[in-house]
Structure formats: structure tokens, C-alpha cells
Amino acid sequence: MSIASAAARTPRAPQVPLVSLDYLWFQVAGTVCNLRCTHCFISCAPDNHSFWFLDLPTVLDYLERSRAWGVxxxxxxxxxxxxxxxLLPMLEATLAVGPASVLTNATLLPERTVRRLAEIEAGSRYSLELRVSLDGPSPETNDPIRGEGTFERAMEGVGRLVEHGFLPIITAAQVWCPHEDEAVLDRFYASCRKVRYERPRIKILPSIHLGREVLRSRGYDDSEIVTAEMMEGHDLTTLLCSSGRVVTNRGVYVCPILIDDEGANLGDSLEAADRPFEIDRSACYTCWLHGAICTNTGHLGGEA
Ligand code: SF4
Ligand code: SF4
Known part of the structure; x- marks a missing residue:
């Protein structure tokens, strides 16, 4: 077979350009987490130091540079x-520049922290959103994945946030069968009402079959890839890599989903990371299928 015919038969993976840098992510805690969830797609844990904390000067520097990009x-x-x-001084500095969202498990939110968050938000013209991850509407469904006692602790955190005027977005990985969505959402609403969160915002996320999730459920199979044909007419804006980048202590990566993939490290600056990315990773298939996984919009359950 000639080289030319082999090339003609090899499907080219689609390239996604950075159309505009609308979303800048900071991997502020690296891969360090107080929990060890069984579905964590980047396998975070107290002892996972693959990525380390970002420090305040680094975040301030990127914030300053990001202004020119119109983030x-x-x-x-x-x-x-x-x-x-x-984190709190980082958020205060960020809210002088634009809106901010924090993705948290809500188990480290004592009264003094939430009070300070509320003060910081009140002093800004921009909004501060908290996204709280849970994986079930009760201790029986959540704790086998997130750890014993985590449901109660997270709901206490949610209650404190609500008390201080926040409307946290509850995000839940869909670890149940899709046909149970409505029943699970009803139970989430009921649990939220117990902490006086009357009209909760709930976002259901698809599982990403990387990291520990591979052991809990399954990995991707060979058919789960994005081809050029699949991208024809596909709305690019549903893929975070067309509008965002994530800053880590090891450089700027294409998105928060692929930080365990060194090929997704695009360099040491926003300028270096301003280049197309070939979406040939299997996790890209999940983005293609579901879209808007990472941002605050999309897949939000209706308010009860
Ligand atoms: S899923 Fe979130 S809370 Fe759980 S281990 Fe990973 S980073 Fe931590
Ligand atoms: S995982 Fe999703 S956001 Fe990341 S590069 Fe692939 S398609 Fe883009």
C-alpha cells in the first residue's frame, strides 16, 4: 500500500481551535483533595500530589494577563x-476582574469561611457561584462513592451557603440509570429543602471514564472517539476547549478533564496555549455527546 493511500484511509481527528478565551480555570488545589471519591476522573486524594497547589502570586499574574484576552x-x-x-484572597482579587465559580465538595465550609465568601461577594460588582458536588440525594446513595459522613457534611455546607444568600449549583455525576433521573431529582429537591434551599439548582453530569471511574464502572471502548464526520455541523461552543484553558502548577492544559494527559499540556503561558487541540482522546467523546460539562450552564435540572 502506498503512503498516499494509507493516509487517505486514516481518519483525521478533528482539531478544535481556541475560538476565544471566555473561561479561565485555575486548578488551585492540584490533585489534592480531602476526599477520595470512587469515581474521581483525575483520581484526587489527600496523597495525590501529581499536581500541587497554585499560589496567590501565580493566580494574580494570570488574572492580570487574562484581561487582554477578554476572559x-x-x-x-x-x-x-x-x-x-x-483561596479567599484569590477570589477577592478575581471578583475585581470578573465573575467567579468555585467547584467544591462543600465539606470544608465552616461558618467563618462562608461569612467571608458572602462579604467578598457583597463587595464586588461580579457574581460568585459555588458548585457543590454530590453523587446522590441521601447518605445511602452518596456516601458509598464520596465517603462516610460526606452527605451530611456537604448538606451542612449547602445550608450555610443558602443562609448567607448563595444559591449553590448542586452537581451530581449520573451514577444511576438515566431512567431514574426524575426520581433522583425529586429526592435531591427534598434533601435541599431540609436545609432551607427551597428552589435548588441541580446539574446532572455524565460520568467521565478516566482515573478511578475506570475501576468503579468501566473505561472507554474503541468506538468512543470523535471523528471529523461527527464534528460536521457540531456546535463547537459546547466543547470547553474552544473557549477555555486551565492553569495548573505544571503549565496550561487544554481543559480540566485531561490534566492527567501530558499531551494536553499546551505550555507555560496563555499565548503558548492559544493553539488548536486534536480531540482524539476518548473523554472527548463524552464532551461531544453531552456538551457543556464543565461550565455552569447545560444539564441543569429545573427548579422545583
Ligand atoms: S470527585 Fe471532587 S471531591 Fe471527589 S476526590 Fe475528586 S476532586 Fe475530590
Ligand atoms: S475532553 Fe472535552 S474539553 Fe477537553 S479537549 Fe476533549 S473535547 Fe475538549
Whole structure:
């Protein structure tokens, strides 16, 4: 077979350009987390130090540089962001520049922290969103995945946030059968009402079959890839890599889903990371199928 005919038969993986840098993520806690959830797709844990904390000067530097890019929203993730002792000053500095969202397991939210979050938000013209991850509407469904006592602790955190005027987005990985969605949502609403969260916002997320989730459920199979044909007419904006990048202590990666993939490390600056990315990873298939996994919009359950 000639080289030319072999090339013609090899399907080219689609490239996704960075259309605009609307979302800048900070992996502020690296892969360090106080929990060890059985479905964590980047296998975070107290002893996973593959990625380390970002420090305040680094975040301030990227915030300053991000102004020229017209970033619309900043996201803080980990690991567990509240394990980073500098998170509150980071948020205060961010809210002087634009809206911010924190993805948290809500188990490290004592009264003094939530009070300070509320003060920071009140002093800003931009909004501060908290996204709280849970994996079931009760201790019986959540705790086998997140750890004993985590449901109660997280709901206490949610209650404190609500008391201080926040409307946290509850995000849940769909670890149940899709036909149970409605019943599970009803139970989430009921649990939220117990902590006086009357009209909860709930976002159901698909499982990403990487990291520990491979052991809990399954890995991807060979058919789960995105081809050029699949991208014809597909709305690029549903893929975070067209509008965002994530800053880690090891460089700027294409998205928060692929930080365990060194090929997704695009360099040491926003400028270096401004290049197309070949979406040939199996996790990209989940993005293609479901879209808007990472941002605050999409897949939100209706308010009860
Ligand atoms: S899923 Fe979230 S809370 Fe659980 S181990 Fe991973 S980073 Fe921590
Ligand atoms: S995992 Fe999703 S956001 Fe990340 S590069 Fe693939 S398609 Fe883009």
C-alpha cells in the first residue's frame, strides 16, 4: 500500500481551535483533595500530589494577563479548592476582574469561611457561584462513592451557603440509570429543602471514564472517539476547549478533564496555549455527546 493511500484511509481527528478565551480555570488545589471519591476522573486524594497547589502570586499574574484576552468568567477547581489556604484572597482579587465559580465538595465550609465568601461577594460588582458536588440525594446513595459522613457534611455546607444568600449549583455525576433521573431529582429537591434551599439548582453530569471511574464502572471502548464526520455541523461552543484553558502548577492544559494527559499540556503561558487541540482522546467523546460539562450552564435540572 502506498503512503498516499494509507493516509487517505486514516481518519483525521478533528482539531478544535481556541475560538476565544471566555473561561479561565485555575486548578488551585492540584490533585489534592480531602476526599477520595470512587469515581474521581483525575483520581484526587489527600496523597495525590501529581499536581500541587497554585499560589496567590501565580493566580494574580494570570488574572492580570487574562484581561487582554477578554476572559468572561473564572473557575476554581482541584482537588478541593478550599484546601488552598489562599483561596479567599484569590477570589477577592478575581471578583475585581470578573465573575467567579468555585467547584467544591462543600465539606470544608465552616461558618467563618462562608461569612467571608458572602462579604467578598457583597463587595464586588461580579457574581460568585459555588458548585457543590454530590453523587446522590441521601447518605445511602452518596456516601458509598464520596465517603462516610460526606452527605451530611456537604448538606451542612449547602445550608450555610443558602443562609448567607448563595444559591449553590448542586452537581451530581449520573451514577444511576438515566431512567431514574426524575426520581433522583425529586429526592435531591427534598434533601435541599431540609436545609432551607427551597428552589435548588441541580446539574446532572455524565460520568467521565478516566482515573478511578475506570475501576468503579468501566473505561472507554474503541468506538468512543470523535471523528471529523461527527464534528460536521457540531456546535463547537459546547466543547470547553474552544473557549477555555486551565492553569495548573505544571503549565496550561487544554481543559480540566485531561490534566492527567501530558499531551494536553499546551505550555507555560496563555499565548503558548492559544493553539488548536486534536480531540482524539476518548473523554472527548463524552464532551461531544453531552456538551457543556464543565461550565455552569447545560444539564441543569429545573427548579422545583
Ligand atoms: S470527585 Fe471532587 S471531591 Fe471527589 S476526590 Fe475528586 S476532586 Fe475530590
Ligand atoms: S475532553 Fe472535552 S474539553 Fe477537553 S479537549 Fe476533549 S473535547 Fe475538549
Amino acid at each position: 468572561k468568567e473564572y473557575y476554581f477547581t482541584g482537588g478541593e479548592p478550599f484546601m488552598n489556604k489562599e
